[in-house]
Amino acid sequence: MQAKVKALGYAVVSATDLDEWVKFGSGLLGLQVAHRDDDRLLLRMDHYAYRFDVRRADEGGALALGWDVGGPEALAELTARLTEAGYAVEQGSAELIAERKVVDVVRFRDPEDIIDHELFWGLKSATEKFVSPIGASFVAGDLGFGHAFQALHHGNDAYNKLFREILGFRLSDHIEMPGDLGTFVHCNPRHHSFAFANAPHRPAGIGHFMFEIDDLDLLGRQWDAVQDAGVTVLSTLGKHTNDEMISFYVRSPSGFGIEYGVGGILIDDETWLPVRYDSAHYWGHRRPEGV
Numbered sequence: 001m002q003a004k005v006k007a008l009g010y011a012v013v014s015a016t017d018l019d020e021w022v023k024f025g026s027g028l029l030g031l032q033v034a035h036r037d038d039d040r041l042l043l044r045m046d047h048y049a050y051r052f053d054v055r056r057a058d059e060g061g062a063l064a065l066g067w068d069v070g071g072p073e074a075l076a077e078l079t080a081r082l083t084e085a086g087y088a089v090e091q092g093s094a095e096l097i098a099e100r101k102v103v104d105v106v107r108f109r110d111p112e113d114i115i116d117h118e119l120f121w122g123l124k125s126a127t128e129k130f131v132s133p134i135g136a137s138f139v140a141g142d143l144g145f146g147h148a149f150q151a152l153h154h155g156n157d158a159y160n161k162l163f164r165e166i167l168g169f170r171l172s173d174h175i176e177m178p179g180d181l182g183t184f185v186h187c188n189p190r191h192h193s194f195a196f197a198n199a200p201h202r203p204a205g206i207g208h209f210m211f212e213i214d215d216l217d218l219l220g221r222q223w224d225a226v227q228d229a230g231v232t233v234l235s236t237l238g239k240h241t242n243d244e245m246i247s248f249y250v251r252s253p254s255g256f257g258i259e260y261g262v263g264g265i266l267i268d269d270e271t272w273l274p275v276r277y278d279s280a281h282y283w284g285h286r287r288p289e290g291v
Contacts, residue, residue, distance in 0.1 A: 003074035003081075004168025007144030008193045009123050010050065010066040010100070011209060012116075013254050014057035020253035021054050028226055029211060029260060030136030030218075034126070045138040045211065049101050049124040051145040060254030062206035064107065064116040065148055067167070067187075071121050072104060078119055079106050081166050092118075111158035114205045115150075134222070139212040139264070143190040146210040146259075150195070151202040156183055159196045169194065172267060173242050173274045181276070184242060189266040191243035208234075208249060208257030212264050219246065219262045226250050234291055235259075238284020241277045249285070 015021050018041045025031045025043050034050050035042040042050035055063070069075050082089050092105035103122025110117055132138075140146070152159065160183065163169040169185035172192045176182075182197035213219060223237050226248070234257045235249035247261025 002168060003069065003077035005067045005078075005119070005187045005193075006070045007068045007142060007188055008065065008147065009048075009068040009120060009144060010053060011062060011145070011148070012053045012055065012064040012066070013060070013062050013256075014055050015060045015252075015254045016056070016058065017253055018054060018056055023229075024231065024253050025052065025054075026133055028134075028222060028229060028231065029258065030132040030134040030138075030213070030222070031211075032131055032133065044126065044130055045132075045136075045145060046130055046140040047125055048140075049126045051140070053100075054254070060252075060256075062115055062148075062209075062254070062256055064118050065206075066100065066102075066105070066118045066120055066123075068123060068144070069119050069121055075104060075106065075119055075121055078167065082108055085161070085166055092120075110150075111162060112152060112154055112204060134218070136213050136218060137215065139214055143188055144193055146212055147190070147193050147195065148209050149197075149207045151199040151204055151207050152196055153198070153200050153204045155198050156180070156196065159183070163194060163196075170267075170269060171274045172272075173277065175242060175277045175280045177280070182280070186267055189268070191245075191265050191267055206256050208259050210245075210247070210259040210261060212245070212261050214262065216246065216262050219248075219260065222260065223248050232291065233288055235285040235287055238286070239282045240280055240285070241282055242280070247285075251291075 031043040034044045039056045041054040043052040087108045101124035102120040105120040107118040172184040174181040180198040184192040184195045232251040243264045245261040245264040
């Protein structure tokens with residue numbers, strides 16, 4: 001069987017204020033602080049040692065996405081496939097392996113030279129039980145921590161080839177977006193772990209990450225909480241067409257958005273038929289003026 005990516009394992013991001021990330025990520029969204037020092041914050045959402053790695057920096061943004069490939073044979077095969085396609089794949093140093101808390105890792109730059117993609121296997125599992133400070137239970141585990149959406153400036157072709165032909169993702173569906181079609185791809189039953197669209201009107205790079213919980217009432221309470229806390233709302237509570245997620249979007253302390261939702265559908269590749277949607281929303285997800 002051909003090797004492929006299995007899940008979105010972790011994200012490495014930067015921020016100017018780690019205290020704000022503690023209040024936002026832990027206090028409002030329910031992630032557990034696993035480690036905190038002057039320059040680094042690790043956040044958990046399940047049995048893994050971390051899912052979000054926040055580094056102190058002069059500006060905020062997304063630095064790297066870590067994709068779990070499941071084992072050394074798959075890592076070797078995917079590395080060879082990337083190299084043959086012209087990507088400069090760097091073997092992870094002992095220091096990087098220790099930082100990422102994995103058994104092995106390689107990395108390469110994305111086609112628009114914006115973010116590192118890392119392929120790894122053997123992410124550390126924590127011995128301590130995950131405990132959310134707000135009682136959240138995240139839909140994660142083998143499905144990965146959620147999904148990422150990237151805005152592109154040079155078309156979709158290179159990303160289609162990278163994710164679907166080289167890394168083994170399958171097409172979920174398309175959504176009509178201003179100027180282009182958004183492409184949604186999956187690597188496990190989660191409806192999509194990655195999505196991308198040519199969007200020159202947006203800043204290039206990761207536009208948002210999605211975290212999914214399993215309780216609609218908690219989603220509603222945290223929707224109230226983020227508004228009471230004065231967090232910038234990017235989209236109001238609404239329901240998506242393609243993955244049927246009920247969610248809202250808020251701006252993180254790093255600048256990119258976080259989609260916080262419940263009820264995303266799962267895909268069975270034996271029966272799934274990709275379609276094209278003319279809207280991303282059945283209802284809601286209104287963008288406030290000036291945002």
